[in-house]
Amino acid sequence: MLAAFAGQFDRRLPIAIVGSAVLATLAVASIRAPAAQAADADTPVQLRTTSQFAVLAGAGITNTGTTTIQGDIGSFPTTDQTISGVTLDGTNQAGNAVTQQAKRDLVAAYDEAAGALPPTSVETELGGKTLVGGVYKAATELGLTGTLTLDGGRSDGLPSNKVFIFQAGTTLITEVDSEVVLTGGAQACNIFWQVGSAATFKTRTAFRGTVMAYTGAITAQQGATFVGRLLARDSAVTMDNNTISRPSCVVGPDGPDADGTDGTIADVDADAEGTPSTDGDAVASTSDGNSTVELPDSGGPTLWLLAAAAAFMLTGTTMMRRSRYRPAHAAR
Template sequence: MMAVPIMSIAAPTPLTVNLGNASSFAVLAGSGISNTGSTTINGDVITNTGGNIGLSPGSAVTGFPPGIVSNGAIHAADALASGAQDALTTAYNDAFGRPVDVDLTGQDLGGLTLTPGVYSFSTSAQLTGTLTLDGLGETDPVFIFKVGATLITASGSDINLINGARYCRTFWQIGSSATLGTTSHFVGHIFALTSITANTGATVQGQLLARNGAVTLDSNTITNGFCGALRVTKVFSASTTPSPVVIRINGQSPKTFNAVNGWTQTWENLPTGNYTITEDNLGLGWTNQILPTTTIPVLDGATATAAITNTYTPSSNGGGSGGDESVQVYPPLINVVKTPEPLALTSGQGSVTYTYKVTNPGTVALSAVSVADDKVSPVNYVSGDVNNDNLLQANETWIYTSKTNLGATTTNTATAIGNANGMSATDIAIVTVVVSGTPTVPPLINVVKTPEPLALTSGQGSVTYTYKVTNPGTAALSEVSVSDDMVSPVNYVSGDVNNDNLLQANETWIYTSKMNLSATTMNTATVKGSANGMTATDVAFATVIVTVTNTVTGGQLPKTSTPLYEVLIIGAVLTLVGDICWRNRKRYE
């Protein structure tokens, strides 16, 4: 595997380039603007600005229609276009005058990962493949590219933004002309001294601004909206965590935050303004504090930050009326998908690489995650711990691999384990590699089982189980079935897109079941599917904790040496471990 070059700059992040009166124009040219085909120019849908087309001193704008201008208007040889050209000249000179951090002359931008800074090419620049811009989580990361002559992007090339990098803080100062390849995806504001050409199907998130020459379009999509952002982080100052909770900001869709300490989500593409953060009720005993304040100002292009700290205070009542005390504990869940490469060896003995994708379908982060294989050792961790905290979060996928030589058809079992709240979650995955002169591809199947809710806090209640069944292999599966050792029936809901009764590799079939629980319960789902005369099997375990609240009347609660929540955890661990050991018999049939 080829390593991806990463260039990190120690210098401070540069200041942004002020667009001034040019900010409301998605396209701006000096001599002419022409379009062919179904080009769409978009601005900000909330403020209905940013989608203008401007031309000055020229006046010939052609191809609109069929081109469409949304959230803006066409300004040809008018005062607004002239003022935008003046602002473009100022922005161009500003970018041109920035001191250079890294000289990339002679390098292709494709395959690079760049951090905030000023980059230069003494002559021309080329992008083939994918350029990744890494904002490093900064609140206002800025990227400036200074190109002495031309910028040319290849067909199908792409610019990928990660970790807070934003199109509205990415600037391209071009000493001559820019050409965007067919079906390429470009990000940022182009300031070209001469002309800009966007070939068929190219998309742009940003602006195409040409000082002296023309802008030529062909069935493009250009979007120039606002891009303020608000990043909210959850913090828990308690030994337990609540169920997932909804957080809202005014004028935007709400987001659901999993109960994971440090869980972060970001609202993006926000217009400038003040945003009020609210959190839905977490339940009895939970309080929150929003810092620095409940109302956060968001500026265009910048990322504002806030943190919500949740504190839990167990309820207790004393005196003559009695009372109760409970701390809710949520059980962990884990899933592993195992795939061999190749699935079949048709020429006898050969090497096989196994890949294990481990995810957390639950709500609590998992520690001490491990993967073992009964016939391959070692199994090595590769990647996935995004924030390097050794906790498998619900939004992460950890990758492991192992390698072995096979001389005969072999079935082996992987076991993934993770811990949380004093309990262990286990999942197993079985695959077969066929070693034969006949090219027979064995089937693979996977099921992820999640209960809702994961815990019943007031004794007996109803629980709905959802089963997501997928096919990580290459052979379509027939006779797919799902059963549960403690719930019946398990009903198919959706997922067979083409209604052919075959589970394809690109489909997810959903099943559900429902039951009433009055005690902490672990149950096991089994899924099967067939292909090429073989049957693949997978199982999934899930535990629902039922908290029974005891009330003592006529006096205080009895004092015990062990808190109730610790008793619950210990009992759940014993139940879970014993049941897993008894059921650990997943196999190919």
């Protein structure tokens, strides 16, 4: 009986069985394994009419000293403004219909930024870090002491479409002389800070990006400078000898990025008004701030192992079928 069983047993059967097992295991692993690298935000936050504002508040605007603002300003529902000493290159919309629409659009933009996926958890302190495009989340506060470098991933001196979204559960506080530095073609128009309560920028901070604060005030202390926007949903914006410039965007070129993507497909306009950007490939950053090239998001080694396992299983199955239908004289 054992001899008969042995005669019927095809030694090629383990090939198909092993291939099937490997394929199933890798498939599960590829689905469950978390990405080690922060994924790029697919699109910038859509600011809509809010994009024309450099300063927008819910409870008034106050200034001390000499402040220069490039972009519109406004406040609603509290329309109080104490802005003596402000040089405005834009329009004071006060609490008019333009401001009211911008406030509604700010609510939508804030919610969009708060819900951006997939978030990568970060520590409270951002100083000393180099980050690539993606969504970064802190359950409570975010702080900056020293320098935060945001790397757009290009090495050719051209603008990048990478988007950076920071989600702070409570506050955002920068210390004296802190700065956000842009490299690799990163642009301030593609940087967004969603802050659950208040944002405070201490003396001589050099900041980049659109700040959207929910329940708390935005306070810019003496000499702080911004390429971005200060947008307070419910509270006031307070300034003190500041420079605030609404950012503009340059569309990334239709050519290869430093991360190896084909710009003719990947590099789509990613401006502050929310035009889509489909460049979703990540560029890793080393501790010394240099960029290292990652493969496009194509599955990496896991994908190749899946393909190999599938081929392994197919080979075993084909051999079994050929053996099954082989003429009797060929089997001798």
